[in-house]
Amino acid sequence: MKPIKNKINHILKTELNGILYIVPTPIGNFSDITQRALTILTNVDMIAAENIYHTHVLLKNFKISNKLISINQKNEKKQSKKIIEKLITGKKIALVSNAGTPVINDPGFILIKNCHKNKIKVTPLPGACAAIAALSASGIASNRFCYEGFLPNKKIARCNLLQSLKKETRTIIFYESPHRILNSITDIVNEIGSNRNIVLIKEISKYWESIYHGTSSELLTWLQKDKKNCKGEMVIIIEGFQKLSGKKMLTQQICHTLNLIRKEISLKKTIELTAKIYNIKKNILYNYALNHFKE
Incomplete structure (x- = not known):
């Protein structure tokens, strides 16, 4: 009888718990948000946001009024405990990042891991993701790829990572910031090769969206020509290593x-x-x- 009783208790506990919704938000164009995302953001008990002010601007645009709670890289461990406590009481909470799909290079991993430990339902919504959007438009093989997030700040760590990826056969995806793009592309030329095909996609879904195709050395030359070329939010797509016949x-x-x-x-x-x-x-x-x- 004990196994049956434990199973019943588990089912009851799961049903009594709330739901954590993982809600992607636009990466530039507000029109990219889904109707389902708007419905959930309107009706959940609260929204866990990476940046409260940033999310407030988004909600205001769609005339949504809801309670916001902060969860970012600095407070994630502490805030996750508070959010779990609320979910256990049956609350429904939406997790959002500043832009795109939460947890992909944004806070939320600890919270979601603890949700699974506590048998709390986690429901992901499909939606905007800069890495996937960039890959789809790159013209580089997309059937096999690896996402590496942002390259390390320090040169030695960055070069070590790039060297380890030199013979990676899958397409490689990086995010990069304007103030580091020249250093990163220089290191890509030196560590991965000057003739590797590469695509730089900037400001996805925004007015200034642009796509640059070329070899890594050609991209470096293009960036060096004009400081304006180094501006914007960027995704780097690098063709995987190919063993030539x-x-x-x-x-x-x-x-x-x-x-x-x-x-x-x-x-x-x-x-x-x-x-x-x-x-x-x-x-x-x-x-x-x-x-x-x-x-």
Whole structure:
């Protein structure tokens, strides 16, 4: 009888508890908010907000009046306990960040983890997320990707992270701020490579929204040309590492160089010299030579 009694108690406890709603908010354009999000923000008992003033502006725009409670990086541990206590009594609470989907690089992880520990229902709403929006418009493979949040502030830590991702085959997503973008792209050029395809998407859904495509070195040059290019909220999308086959490695420039040198010196010396110039394996050049040169 005891297992059945425990199960009944568990069900009753779950039903008596409240609900925590994870509510995405617009990342720039207020029109992007969903009708379901507006309904929940209107009808919950209170809203747990990363920034009370910021959320007040959003609510005022939609003529919503509701109680706000703060939960941010500094007070999350303490506030989570208070919110859990309210949820246990049956309250319904919405969690929002300043913009986008809560918890994605924003406070809320501790609260949600404690909700699961206390058998409190957590209901996520679909909605705005800068990383996903940027990825969808990047033109870079989106079937496999890894999200890395903001790059570290300090150069050594940043370079170490980038070095560890140099041979990551999935598409890589970063967030970055205007005052660090030049340093970060410089380190990406040095640690990941100057020719890696990269996309910088700024101010998503806002009036100044823009998308820049190019190699990492081209992006760095573009940013250095005008300080205005470094402004705005940014998402960096980097193409994953691709192990090139022999045919792909032999660019038109390499083949042209090989043909020019071959006219002046022996095939063996031609291959050795070209291999050194382009840091390419000699056997790849030999295979090409066998099919294109006549002794």
